[in-house]
Amino acid sequence: MNLAERDHNVIWHPYTQMKTAALPIPIVRGEGALLFSDDGKTYIDAVASWWVNLHGHAHPYIAQKVAEQLNTLEHVIFAGFTHPAAITFAERLLQILPKGQSRIFYSDNGSTAVEVAMKMAIQYWSNLGTPKRKIVAFRDSYHGDTFGAMAVSARSAFTAPFWSYLFEVCFVDVPVPGEEEETIKQLEAYALAGDVAAFIYEPLVLGTAGMVMYTPQVLDRLLEVCQQHSILTIADEVMTGFGRTGRTFASDYLQHQPDIICMSKGLTGGTMALGATSASEKVYDAFLSDDKGKTLFHGHSYTGNPVACAAGLASMDLLLKQETQDCIKRIETRHAAFAASIKALPQVAQVRQQGTILAVEFADGTTSYFSDLRDTLYSYGLDHGVVLRPLGNIIYIIPPYCITDTQLDQVYQVIRGMQQIVSGDKSYPRPDQTTLHD
Numbered sequence: 001m002n003l004a005e006r007d008h009n010v011i012w013h014p015y016t017q018m019k020t021a022a023l024p025i026p027i028v029r030g031e032g033a034l035l036f037s038d039d040g041k042t043y044i045d046a047v048a049s050w051w052v053n054l055h056g057h058a059h060p061y062i063a064q065k066v067a068e069q070l071n072t073l074e075h076v077i078f079a080g081f082t083h084p085a086a087i088t089f090a091e092r093l094l095q096i097l098p099k100g101q102s103r104i105f106y107s108d109n110g111s112t113a114v115e116v117a118m119k120m121a122i123q124y125w126s127n128l129g130t131p132k133r134k135i136v137a138f139r140d141s142y143h144g145d146t147f148g149a150m151a152v153s154a155r156s157a158f159t160a161p162f163w164s165y166l167f168e169v170c171f172v173d174v175p176v177p178g179e180e181e182e183t184i185k186q187l188e189a190y191a192l193a194g195d196v197a198a199f200i201y202e203p204l205v206l207g208t209a210g211m212v213m214y215t216p217q218v219l220d221r222l223l224e225v226c227q228q229h230s231i232l233t234i235a236d237e238v239m240t241g242f243g244r245t246g247r248t249f250a251s252d253y254l255q256h257q258p259d260i261i262c263m264s265k266g267l268t269g270g271t272m273a274l275g276a277t278s279a280s281e282k283v284y285d286a287f288l289s290d291d292k293g294k295t296l297f298h299g300h301s302y303t304g305n306p307v308a309c310a311a312g313l314a315s316m317d318l319l320l321k322q323e324t325q326d327c328i329k330r331i332e333t334r335h336a337a338f339a340a341s342i343k344a345l346p347q348v349a350q351v352r353q354q355g356t357i358l359a360v361e362f363a364d365g366t367t368s369y370f371s372d373l374r375d376t377l378y379s380y381g382l383d384h385g386v387v388l389r390p391l392g393n394i395i396y397i398i399p400p401y402c403i404t405d406t407q408l409d410q411v412y413q414v415i416r417g418m419q420q421i422v423s424g425d426k427s428y429p430r431p432d433q434t435t436l437h438d
């Protein structure tokens with residue numbers, strides 16, 4: 001049996017209909033923006049392995065730092081104990097986070113970072129003796145797959161079986177260009193009705209919604225409404241953090257800063273699973289008390305894992321290098337040129353860009369994640385050596401910052417090819433049915 005068949009016998013993959021999905025591609029090695037499969041093929045990782053990878057695969061510097069940490073201290077209970085990597089990482093995170101953040105709470109991934117943020121916000125009001133029940137979120141948002149995170153995320157096909165178990169959330173529309181005033185009105189209405197504990201948002205880019213973008217100006221106005229009505233604000237920077245949007249955090253484009261920030265994905269450069277939730281002094285202070293009931297009773301077995309923190313520190317060293325910052329600028333410039341070259345094509349409904357994130361929305365009308373077009377485009381990319389995971393009719397690039405110009409050109413070329421498929425060019429065959437498992 002080959003690796004893919006052995007996988008198929010024992011593994012249940014995420015976001016995968018195991019009955020109909022093609023066998024997974026076994027990857028045996030990674031280097032830079034490239035992934036190498038067991039059958040000798042090479043793929044450009046244009047989605048940074050689900051938006052996590054910043055500096056390329058198997059980066060030698062991160063590997064060295066992780067190895068050193070593994071040989072020193074692999075893990076220690078994080079209540080009653082601490083260790084140098086967690087302390088240094090928290091200190092350095094606070095130096096690069098938007099102003100106003102003063103404490104770091106570690107967890108394991110983006111969903112848990114969001115759970116922690118919401119528990120902080122809800123308990124904040126409870127600790128102050130003025131409990132508030134409501135949470136405001138964007139209608140199309142995505143904040144993770146655990147129950148609390150699902151509750152504040154879009155009511156989509158992905159979560160339909162759980163809808164009746166999810167707590168009620170006040171949804172406002174995403175303030176895409178032209179819709180700004182409407183969203184502000186909706187938020188003001190909820191704010192005036194009162195009882196709102198927090199507003200959680202993906203700043204500037206809603207990833208899973210299809211790289212939907214809106215301006216810093218309108219977000220600033222929303223945050224202003226929250227401040228006027230004492231609503232806590234939670235920036236979910238899980239995807240947008242660590243240079244993705246062209247600045248270290250998407251919040252760096254804003255005048256108003258959030259009370260709480262969620263981080264994961266790029267937090268360790270894509271090396272280790274780690275989540276972090278930062279809080280302002282105001283939030284933190286509300287938990288200080290002689291009354292033990294006011295404690296934030298939340299934690300995970302691997303909270304503050306030293307190896308993950310070491311990976312985070314190493315990734316931050318690389319991120320802050322001038323060389324990496326230049327790469328981010330280079331990707332931005334090249335994306336913009338590519339966007340300009342395709343935006344007038346009849347098959348292209350819209351091109352959106354924010355920093356290193358580029359999204360091309362094809363004019364096909366098939367927005368469903370479950371559409372055939374999505375599967376065809378996905379297979380087309382793989383057949384041409386590029387990993388791109390379309391969200392329905394939206395194709396996006398979130399590359400590792402080390403991607404070369406030649407590799408970027410190959411990715412752009414594949415997207416041009418996809419545009420021809422959308423335009424009805426039937427010369428490209430449907431996915432090779434022999435690779436589909438039934």
Ligand SMILES: *Cc1c(COP(=O)(O)O)cnc(C)c1O
Binds near residue numbers: 207236
């Ligand atoms: C991916 C993502 C999450 C969830 O992170 P996981 O590590 O997959 O649990 C939360 N919020 C946003 C904005 C994300 O993109």
